[in-house]
Each structure stands twice: as structure tokens, then as C-alpha cells.
Amino acid sequence: MSDILLAVRDLKVHFPVRSAGWRGAHCHLKALDGVSFDVRAGESLGVVGESGCGKSTLARALLQLIPPTAGQVLWLGEDIAGLGDRAMRPRRRGLQIVFQDPLASLDPRMTVGDIIGEPLRVFQPELKPDQIRHRVETLMGTVGLLPHMINRYPHEFSGGQCQRIGIARAIVLQPKLVVCDEPVSALDVSIQAQIINLLMALQRQMGLALIFISHDLSIVRHLSHRVMVLYLGRVMELGHRDGLYRNPLHPYTRALLSAVPIPDPDLERARQRVTLTGDLPSPLAPPTGCVFRTRCPMADRRCEEHTPLLEPAGPGRQVACHHWRRNADT
Amino acid sequence: MDELLSVADLETRFRTPEGEVAAVAGVSFAIDPGESLGVVGESGSGKSQVFLSIMGLLAKNGRCSGQVRFRGEDILGLPAARLNALRGSRMSMIFQDPMTSLNPYLTVSRQLTEVVVEHLGLSRDQARARALEALERVGLPDPAARIDLYPHAFSGGMRQRVMIAMAILCQPELLIADEPTTALDVTIQAQILDLMRVLKRESNTATVIITHDLGVVAGLCDQVMVMYAGRLVETGSVREIFYQPRHPYTRGLLRAMPRLDDIQDGLLDTIPGQPPNLQALPPGCAYQERCPQVYPRCRSERPELRILGPRRGVACHLELGP
Amino acid sequence: MIRSSPPAVELQHDIKGRSLWQDAVRRLARNRAAVASMIVLAVIALLAVFAPMLSPHPYDEIYWDRIQMPPDFANGHWFGTDSNGRDLFVRTLYGARVSLMVGVLATAVSLVIGVIYGAVAGFVGGRVDDIMMRLVDILYALPFMFFVILLMVMFGRNIFLIFVALGAVEWLTMARIVRGQTLSIKHRPFIEAAHACGVTRTGIIFRHIIPNVLGPVIVYVTLTVPQVIMTESFISFLGLGVQEPLTSWGVLIAEGARLMEAAPWLLVFPATLLALTLFAFNFIGDGLRDALDPKDR
Numbered sequence: 001m002s003d004i005l006l007a008v009r010d011l012k013v014h015f016p017v018r019s020a021g022w023r024g025a026h027c028h029l030k031a032l033d034g035v036s037f038d039v040r041a042g043e044s045l046g047v048v049g050e051s052g053c054g055k056s057t058l059a060r061a062l063l064q065l066i067p068p069t070a071g072q073v074l075w076l077g078e079d080i081a082g083l084g085d086r087a088m089r090p091r092r093r094g095l096q097i098v099f100q101d102p103l104a105s106l107d108p109r110m111t112v113g114d115i116i117g118e119p120l121r122v123f124q125p126e127l128k129p130d131q132i133r134h135r136v137e138t139l140m141g142t143v144g145l146l147p148h149m150i151n152r153y154p155h156e157f158s159g160g161q162c163q164r165i166g167i168a169r170a171i172v173l174q175p176k177l178v179v180c181d182e183p184v185s186a187l188d189v190s191i192q193a194q195i196i197n198l199l200m201a202l203q204r205q206m207g208l209a210l211i212f213i214s215h216d217l218s219i220v221r222h223l224s225h226r227v228m229v230l231y232l233g234r235v236m237e238l239g240h241r242d243g244l245y246r247n248p249l250h251p252y253t254r255a256l257l258s259a260v261p262i263p264d265p266d267l268e269r270a271r272q273r274v275t276l277t278g279d280l281p282s283p284l285a286p287p288t289g290c291v292f293r294t295r296c297p298m299a300d301r302r303c304e305e306h307t308p309l310l311e312p313a314g315p316g317r318q319v320a321c322h323h324w325r326r327n328a329d330t
Numbered sequence: 331m332d333e334l335l336s337v338a339d340l341e342t343r344f345r346t347p348e349g350e351v352a353a354v355a356g357v358s359f360a361i362d363p364g365e366s367l368g369v370v371g372e373s374g375s376g377k378s379q380v381f382l383s384i385m386g387l388l389a390k391n392g393r394c395s396g397q398v399r400f401r402g403e404d405i406l407g408l409p410a411a412r413l414n415a416l417r418g419s420r421m422s423m424i425f426q427d428p429m430t431s432l433n434p435y436l437t438v439s440r441q442l443t444e445v446v447v448e449h450l451g452l453s454r455d456q457a458r459a460r461a462l463e464a465l466e467r468v469g470l471p472d473p474a475a476r477i478d479l480y481p482h483a484f485s486g487g488m489r490q491r492v493m494i495a496m497a498i499l500c501q502p503e504l505l506i507a508d509e510p511t512t513a514l515d516v517t518i519q520a521q522i523l524d525l526m527r528v529l530k531r532e533s534n535t536a537t538v539i540i541t542h543d544l545g546v547v548a549g550l551c552d553q554v555m556v557m558y559a560g561r562l563v564e565t566g567s568v569r570e571i572f573y574q575p576r577h578p579y580t581r582g583l584l585r586a587m588p589r590l591d592d593i594q595d596g597l598l599d600t601i602p603g604q605p606p607n608l609q610a611l612p613p614g615c616a617y618q619e620r621c622p623q624v625y626p627r628c629r630s631e632r633p634e635l636r637i638l639g640p641r642r643g644v645a646c647h648l649e650l651g652p
Numbered sequence: 653m654i655r656s657s658p659p660a661v662e663l664q665h666d667i668k669g670r671s672l673w674q675d676a677v678r679r680l681a682r683n684r685a686a687v688a689s690m691i692v693l694a695v696i697a698l699l700a701v702f703a704p705m706l707s708p709h710p711y712d713e714i715y716w717d718r719i720q721m722p723p724d725f726a727n728g729h730w731f732g733t734d735s736n737g738r739d740l741f742v743r744t745l746y747g748a749r750v751s752l753m754v755g756v757l758a759t760a761v762s763l764v765i766g767v768i769y770g771a772v773a774g775f776v777g778g779r780v781d782d783i784m785m786r787l788v789d790i791l792y793a794l795p796f797m798f799f800v801i802l803l804m805v806m807f808g809r810n811i812f813l814i815f816v817a818l819g820a821v822e823w824l825t826m827a828r829i830v831r832g833q834t835l836s837i838k839h840r841p842f843i844e845a846a847h848a849c850g851v852t853r854t855g856i857i858f859r860h861i862i863p864n865v866l867g868p869v870i871v872y873v874t875l876t877v878p879q880v881i882m883t884e885s886f887i888s889f890l891g892l893g894v895q896e897p898l899t900s901w902g903v904l905i906a907e908g909a910r911l912m913e914a915a916p917w918l919l920v921f922p923a924t925l926l927a928l929t930l931f932a933f934n935f936i937g938d939g940l941r942d943a944l945d946p947k948d949r
Binding site: 050 | 516
């Protein structure tokens with residue numbers, strides 16, 4: 001396969017939390033607890049999981065917007081975990097992010113031209129204003145905005161257009177990897193499809209690698225090559241898209257897939273579902289052993305006592321479950 | 331007349347600093363007892379405003395006109411006191427965000443029993459028993475231990491269960507759920523949808539599900555209304571809407587959704603452009619800018635909802651020819 | 653629910669966007685009280701600037717034959733004369749000069765210090781924030797009047813010292829307000845986005861944080877100016893303000909109050925102007941608050 005851009009090894013992000021009461025005891029919210037994966041040039045890795053699974057923390061920890069507690073983030077072979085602001089800056093050229101809330105991620109006091117041009121001004125201060133303007137206008141055309149809107153302000157655009165602005169800002173420096181943190185979940189259905197298509201087209205044109213974080217499994221299936229399933233800060237399953245969707249090995253992946261409604265009345269009503277009982281446990285007090293065991297239909301004593309490690313389960317496939325073999329080929 | 335709710339020519343307008351906006355215009359439909367209706371549309375399509383108008387819950391700058399009959403009685407614009415006799419007992423509503431619709435300063439038991447005491451005149455003890463029973467029905471784990479807690483002690487999914495329990499306490503004839511699962515995770519959404527399926531089977535309550543998620547509608551509803559820019563563009567049974575959509579917008583929506591069950595590699599079919607600005611709607615059809623096939627008359631003459639059958643209608647010039 | 657998307661305009665030349673500031677100005681222009689107040693202030697300011705040209709009398713000339721005369725249009729003493737026989741109209745406008753200047757300059761000093769200090773404390777956070785804000789608390793606790801009197805005694809009565817003294821005190825509140833605002837926008841995604849784009853911390857503070865906290869700051873400025881004018885008047889009332897023959901509203905009001913029964917015009921004119929100015933600033937502040945944050949109404 002092609003070269004590895006980003007390698008994450010045993011990444012942990014723990015937030016200190018003070019429990020209630022005066023001088024309450026410190027405990028740690030383990031937002032990410034030992035996550036490892038690779039991203040290759042030009043591929044897209046989908047990251048799925050429910051709220052509290054650590055997917056947004058993952059996006060920020062990769063870009064060093066949140067300092068990781070432990071572990072390595074190898075960007076082009078070089079560990080950037082915990083790098084300071086100044087040391088990190090030159091590396092930001094190749095590593096960009098698109099945020100969930102399109103309007104809130106744009107400075108309301110700046111024009112579109114200033115917003116998209118900001119990374120250029122930071123990294124190429126030698127550019128003259130009209131060169132920057134030219135680049136910005138070209139890019140606006142690329143992401144499907146009318147270039148003569150360059151002097152407008154974010155609040156004058158709809159959500160979908162704001163997300164196009166956010167994408168333009170992320171790709172203006174021609175990065176190698178863009179982390180997309182739920183980029184379409186705030187948008188309407190008809191606009192979602194436009195943005196997904198834009199991301200896919202950009203990926204093809206620019207050879208971008210994408211980390212596409214979403215709670216929507218249908219969208220992740222549509223644009224990912226590989227998919228990683230997170231639950232309470234841990235990787236449950238990781239594999240190529242088709243294998244993972246066709247034959248999910250981890251009980252959590254199976255439950256997730258069966259929970260997604262399908263827009264087809266006959267199919268939807270005839271489906272056999274695995275409905276999970278109960279709620280997500282508090283990330284402050286995760287269950288012992290396997291974090292999923294409190295909701296797992298297959299859980300037993302072993303799951304309570306031993307944390308399952310992420311183990312290989314076929315080509316390019318990894319699962320963290322003691323019982324995955326019972327799910328294989330069923 | 332055996333219709334539970336009938337709405338004729340409902341129009342809702344909002345006064346804004348930039349002028350008046352018609353959020354809902356010319357909407358007519360009916361709901362039978364026990365039926366379940368899905369209302370689909372994007373943000374700004376007016377899908378929530380239709381039902382907020384019916385419930386008398388519009389924002390202060392909103393006005394509505396038209397006719398809304400509940401069991402034959404005209405309820406549009408009734409004074410709050412008369413509406414309160416209906417709301418919560420014979421028709422109730424569930425909102426998207428369960429946290430904002432529960433009072434954080436009152437225990438759940440207090441909030442649940444209040445409704446029953448108010449509407450059914452039960453004693454405190456009877457009301458509490460009834461509330462417990464409702465919480466059990468919505469599948470709240472260990473209701474007896476939880477009923478005296480405050481809402482913040484509940485997770486999002488449990489809060490939504492409490493909201494549903496509150497809504498079904500008085501066994502309403504009509505239950506309106508406005509994006510009931512949008513704020514929830516997929517696995518919790520599946521639980522809530524299961525619950526709503528069970529409730530629907532066990533009682534004769536008519537339900538309205540307002541959502542942008544066609545998958546939710548496919549699994550739960552008998553009838554579907556599709557709204558665009560404040561108007562109904564298509565109505566029909568769930569199978570008609572999903573298998574024989576006749577409005578280009580409905581078709582576009584169905585195709586634009588990536589589906590879990592069917593891999594289409596490459597680009598998705600999209601609806602180009604943006605939803606229109608309600609303050610500057612073009613003459614003619616509101617969908618003309620995004621429609622793949624536009625006749626000249628689409629630009630001049632607004633298509634009315636053509637009735638194609640007892641429960642079937644479409645507002646489009648396309649099938650009539652140019 | 654109702655989201656308006658921009659109308660599809662197919663013009664080929666650039667479309668000028670409407671910034672939030674321009675929106676606010678438009679809303680402000682619709683607020684009658686604020687517009688009227690701005691006109692009143694402009695008139696007072698213009699009068700103060702062109703005062704010597706408007707009247708035949710200089711501000712410090714003593715007319716021995718016209719001591720404490722009531723207003724009289726015939727001889728050009730439109731506001732009358734004071735107990736030393738000086739023309740009150742010119743003196744009131746000279747007072748306006750000093751009072752407005754003190755108000756505006758001291759506020760400007762407090763604005764610059766307060767905004768930068770508050771934004772840095774709020775944005776950097778952690779221990780730096782703790783130390784910076786504890787310093788503010790300590791300065792708050794110092795008795796302000798004592799501080800002013802000390803300065804006056806040490807360096808003599810000097811109008812610039814008044815600016816310094818007032819500015820040095822007013823920035824504390826400004827810093828607190830800006831810090832609070834900064835904390836509230838620091839975790840907004842666009843700040844994170846700027847960070848991810850490699851913008852330096854200084855760049856983030858000056859390009860993103862300060863422009864976005866200016867709204868509430870401007871409102872506070874319009875409320876600080878009258879407060880400073882009041883404080884200056886109070887210091888002058890105590891006799892610690894500007895030096896004779898220069899004057900300010902505070903000095904004039906002090907004298908007017910002393911002779912209130914014998915010569916009421918000595919109090920009425922400066923007091924009316926002071927009140928008008930204070931009202932005007934407050935109305936503008938209110939108008940700005942509504943204009944900058946239309947949701948809060």
C-alpha cells in the first residue's frame with residue numbers, strides 16, 4: 001500500500017475532573033484511552049461512534065489543539081504529540097481541520113476573503129494582497145462559491161455555503177490530510193449530499209487523505225475506505241469498509257448498524273434488529289474489563305475481568321472483543 | 331366526520347424586522363384516529379410551525395389563520411385557557427430537546443403528577459401511581475427509584491422517555507413528536523423508535539412525527555407529508571411516497587440520502603442550490619431554482635396541491651405537461 | 653426556524669458584504685433616542701470647540717462693572733456673569749472642553765489598557781490569568797480618592813494628571829469585562845480554527861478576540877465617559893481639579909451651588925449641560941447595546 005501519513009500509537013487524552021464538594025478528589029475523564037491507527041496518503045478513514053466516544057477529542061488531539069496525555073502521533077514519521085505552538089506551526093500546513101458547526105467556525109467579523117486567505121497570510125507572508133485575492137477567488141470557484149462573494153460576511157451565507165468556506169480555508173494550503181469533524185451533521189439532507197460530493201471530489205483532485213468523523217454510519221460508508229468504530233474512548237473495531245459493514249465482528253458495530261433506519265418502508269419494517277439496552281456508561285466511571293460489556297448481549301465473566309485487546313481478525317481487520325469469532329461468518 | 335384533526339388552508343406568518351414572512355401557507359390535511367403521519371422537510375420548510383400553530387404555541391411575533399378542527403371543534407386561535415384543557419390531555423407534544431422541555435427545578439414526579447391532577451382530577455396518590463405506570467410503560471429502568479429525581483440526573487435518552495411518559499399520561503388522542511430523536515445517539519434513537527412502535531400498536535393514539543430523517547418515517551409512519559418552503563408539495567401513503575414519489579423534490583430527497591443498505595460508489599445525487607429565502611420567494615413554484623425539469627409555467631404559476639386520490643396529492647406542473 | 657439565504661444575485665462585479673458593524677449602525681440609526689442624543693452631543697462638542705469665536709468675551713476677562721449679572725442678551729452675556737465678573741457662557745463652554753476631553757481621553761486610556769490586559773488574561777488563562785486578575789483586585793481595593801489626592805499633592809494640580817488618574821482607575825472594570833467576554837469566546841470554534849491555521853497567539857488576540865469583544869466594550873465605553881465626567885466634576889467640586897482661571901463643569905457647578913440662592917443661573921446652565929451630556933451618553937449606550945445584540949431585546 002501507499003505510504004503512511006499519520007500513525008497514531010496508543011493515544012490517550014485524559015481530562016482532570018474535580019468531583020463535587022470542596023477539594024473533591026481528582027479523577028480523570030478518559031476521553032481517549034489507547035487509540036492506535038494509521039492513515040495512508042489519499043485514503044479516507046471514517047470514524048464512527050456515539051456522543052462521548054471521544055471522536056471530537058480525537059480530531060483535536062491529532063492537530064495538537066488539545067495536548068495528548070500519552071502516546072504518539074507520528075506525522076510523516078515524526079512524533080508531534082505535545083509539540084509546542086511554535087514547533088507545531090510549520091507542520092500545520094499539511095494537517096488541517098473542518099469543523100462541525102459551519103457558522104461558528106468562521107470569525108463573524110471577517111469577510112470570506114479574509115477567512116479563506118488567513119492561512120496564506122500566515123504561511124506565505126511574501127504574497128501580495130492581490131495574489132492572495134486571486135488564490136482565494138480561484139479556490140472559491142473550486143468549492144462551489146461565487147467568487148464575487150469574496151467581500152461578504154459569514155452571516156450572509158447559508159449553513160451549506162459556510163461549510164464550503166470552512167472547507168476552502170482547510171485546503172488553501174494544499175494539505176495532505178484534512179480531519180473532518182462531523183462536517184455535515186448540522187446541515188439539511190439536500191445540502192449534506194452536496195458537501196459530501198465536494199469532499200469526495202476534492203479528495204480525488206488533490207489526493208487528500210481524509211479522517212471523516214461522524215455519527216452517521218450511512219455517510220461514513222459512502223465516503224470511507226476504512227472505518228474505525230469508537231466506544232468510550234477505545235477502538236472497538238477497525239477494518240475496510242465493505243468487510244466491516246457486510247460482516248461486523250464486534251457486537252457494538254452490529255448494534256450500531258442495525259440501529260440506523262433505512263429509508264425504505266418494506267425493508268425497514270422487515271429488519272431484524274439488535275437493540276441495545278441501557279445507556280452509555282459515564283466516561284468518568286467506565287466499566288471494568290470491556291467498556292461495552294454493560295450493554296453487550298454477549299457479555300460474560302471474562303468480559304468483566306479482562307479488557308479485550310485490539311487483535312487482528314483477517315486482512316486489515318482488527319477487533320477488540322473476546323467473542324468476535326462467534327460473530328464471524330454468521 | 332370521523333377525522334380526528336382536520337386542517338384547512340393554514341397560514342402562519344411572522345413579523346420580523348425585515349418584513350413579514352409566511353412560514354406556512356395554504357396547508358390542508360387531515361389525520362384519522364390511530365393514524366401515524368410523518369411530516370418531512372428541511373429546516374425552514376415550516377414543518378414544525380404547522381403543528382406549533384395548531385397547538386397554539388407560536389412565538390410572539392407569529393400569527394396564523396385558516397381552520398383547524400379537532401374532533402369537529404374549531405381550535406385555531408382559542409384563548410389559552412380553552413386550549414389548555416386540550417393540550418396535555420387530548421393532544422400533547424414532544425420536543426426535540428428533552429432538557430429544555432423539562433423544568434430543571436422540579437422533580438420528575440412533580441412534573442408528571444401535575445399534569446394528571448390538573449387534567450383528570452386524580453388525587454396525588456392516584457396520580458403518582460399513574461405516573462409510575464407510565465414511566466414503566468416507556469421502559470425507564472427502575473422507575474420507582476428514579477421518579478423523585480431531578481431531570482439533570484437523567485441521560486438524554488431517559489429524559490426523552492420521561493417526556494414521552496408525560497405526553498401519554500392522559501392517553502391523548504393525538505401525540506405530536508417534533509424531531510423526537512434528532513438529539514439522541516443512534517442506539518438510543520433505536521430504543522425510542524422501538525418504544526414509539528410499541529405505543530402505537532398498544533393504543534389508539536394518532537401520532538405525528540416531524541422529522542428530516544426519511545429512515546425514521548419509513549419505519550414508523552402510515553402517511554407522509556412532504557413540505558417545502560412552507561407548503562405541502564406531496565402527500566401520500568408511506569409506500570407511495572417512497573416507491574412512487576411524484577414530486578421532483580421528494581425524488582431528490584430520497585436519492586440524496588446515502589443509504590446503509592445500498593452502496594452507490596462515486597458521487598451522490600444531489601439537489602443543487604439552497605432552500606429559497608422565504609422573504610423573497612420567486613413567482614411560481616418555490617422549487618424552480620433547484621428542479622431538474624422546469625417548464626415556463628413553473629416560473630409564473632404556483633402549482634396547487636392536486637388531489638390524486640383520497641390521501642394522495644402532489645403540487646407540481648410536471649405531469650401535466652408544459 | 654426561518655433562515656434567510658442570500659438572494660441569488662448574478663452580478664459580475666463584487667458584492668459588498670454587510671458586516672455586523674454595518675448592521676449595527678443601521679439598527680442604531682433607527683433608534684430615535686440614540687440619534688437625538690448623538691445630535692445633542694455633537695452640538696455640545698462643536699460649541700465647546702468653537703466657543704471663543706461665538707462670543708465677544710474671552711473666558712478669563714474680568715468685567716469689574718458686571719459682577720454676578722443675570723443673563724442678558726443685549727450685552728452678549730447670554731448666560732450672565734459669575735461672581736468675579738467673567739462671562740458664564742464662554743466659561744461653561746470652556747468647562748465643556750475640559751470635561752469632555754477628560755471624559756474621552758481618560759476613557760481612551762482605560763480602553764487601550766483594559767482591552768489588551770483583559771484579552772491577554774482571558775486568552776492565556778491559567779496561572780497568568782490568576783496573577784493578572786488578582787492584581788486588578790488589589791488595585792480595585794485601593795481607595796481611589798486617596799490615590800488622586802496623593803497624585804495631586806505630589807505633582808501639583810495638572811490636567812494631564814487627572815487623565816492619568818482617571819484612566820488608571822477606569823481600566824480595571826474594562827479589563828474585567830473584556831476578560832469575561834474573552835473567556836466566553838475563547839472556546840468558540842473559529843478561535844480553534846485560527847489556531848489550527850497556524851495563527852500565532854498574538855495574532856489570535858488581535859485579529860480574532862479583540863474585534864469580537866468590542867461590542868460590549870463599546871457599550872461600556874459610552875457609559876464610562878459620563879462616569880469619568882462625573883468623577884472629574886466631583887474632584888473639581890472638592891477643589892482638586894483644574895486650576896483657575898481654567899475651568900470645568902465640576903468647578904462651575906461647585907461655585908453655582910455655593911451661590912445658588914443669590915444667582916441661580918450660575919448653577920442652572922452648567923448643570924443643565926452636564927445633565928444633557930450624561931443623558932445623551934447613556935441613551936447612546938442603550939441604543940448601541942440594542943443595536944449590537946438585537947437578540948437580547
